[in-house]
Amino acid sequence: MDLKELGNVDPKNFWYYVYKGNFIFKKMSKYLNDPKIIFDVGAGSGFFASIFVSRSNPTKAYCIDPYYSDEQIGEKDNLIFVKDIPPVQPDTLLFIDVLEHVADDLALLSDYVEKAQKGAVFAISVPAFQSLWSNHDVFLEHYRRYRKSEVQKLVKSAGLIELESTYIFGSIFPLVWVIRKLKRKNNVISDLKPSSKWINFLVLNFLNIEKFVPVNKFFGTSVFVIAKKPYSPE
Numbered sequence: 001m002d003l004k005e006l007g008n009v010d011p012k013n014f015w016y017y018v019y020k021g022n023f024i025f026k027k028m029s030k031y032l033n034d035p036k037i038i039f040d041v042g043a044g045s046g047f048f049a050s051i052f053v054s055r056s057n058p059t060k061a062y063c064i065d066p067y068y069s070d071e072q073i074g075e076k077d078n079l080i081f082v083k084d085i086p087p088v089q090p091d092t093l094l095f096i097d098v099l100e101h102v103a104d105d106l107a108l109l110s111d112y113v114e115k116a117q118k119g120a121v122f123a124i125s126v127p128a129f130q131s132l133w134s135n136h137d138v139f140l141e142h143y144r145r146y147r148k149s150e151v152q153k154l155v156k157s158a159g160l161i162e163l164e165s166t167y168i169f170g171s172i173f174p175l176v177w178v179i180r181k182l183k184r185k186n187n188v189i190s191d192l193k194p195s196s197k198w199i200n201f202l203v204l205n206f207l208n209i210e211k212f213v214p215v216n217k218f219f220g221t222s223v224f225v226i227a228k229k230p231y232s233p234e
Helices: 015-029 047-056 105-115 135-139 148-157 170-182 197-211
Strands: 037-041 060-064 074-076 079-082 092-096 121-127 161-168 222-228
Touching (some): 015 121, 015 161, 015 197, 015 222, 037 047, 037 105, 047 092, 092 105, 105 121, 105 148, 148 161, 148 222, 170 197
Parallel strands (some): 037 060, 037 092, 060 079, 092 121
Antiparallel strands (some): 121 222, 161 222
């Protein structure tokens, strides 16, 4: 989760992170073969990297974020927190809600593509649809939101081969759209607020309909793409 929202919720129990973490790991599992070196780029708390560590047991898992304080740097809970790119070649890279934070998303992604092993697998998630832009995006210092086609183009431009792509949270898209249109525009604050166990239970079970109803092929609040670095130049 974003460093600016640390302490707002416990990601291990909050519906958004629980669902997204499980979704990403399950999708990535189809393409990973015993990952050794994981880079979680713009990792914040390291929540998503921690899921991969607990379920796949890599040799090293680096959480990379230039905004870590000196106190946050170091090894904790089998994660290595660093500000700069480590001098190793990763085989698994997580870009979970990070590309929207930089002015030149292609430059950032391309830099990591160059440093990754051939055959490395990338998980990329970004906020979807500019129509959902709100003061939450302003608070988190986002530059943009994306359509799926824009992320597909970005991945290709960075030299990656797309393996699959989809939207996430399609089932709650209409509700989120309405809420964001009704909210006052002058409050630049985070939307991330604690939910009760009952609300988390209800939302998580509601989101499970996405396994059976293909609404996320057309819309959602996030875009998710899995891509691979080719073994030889395309």
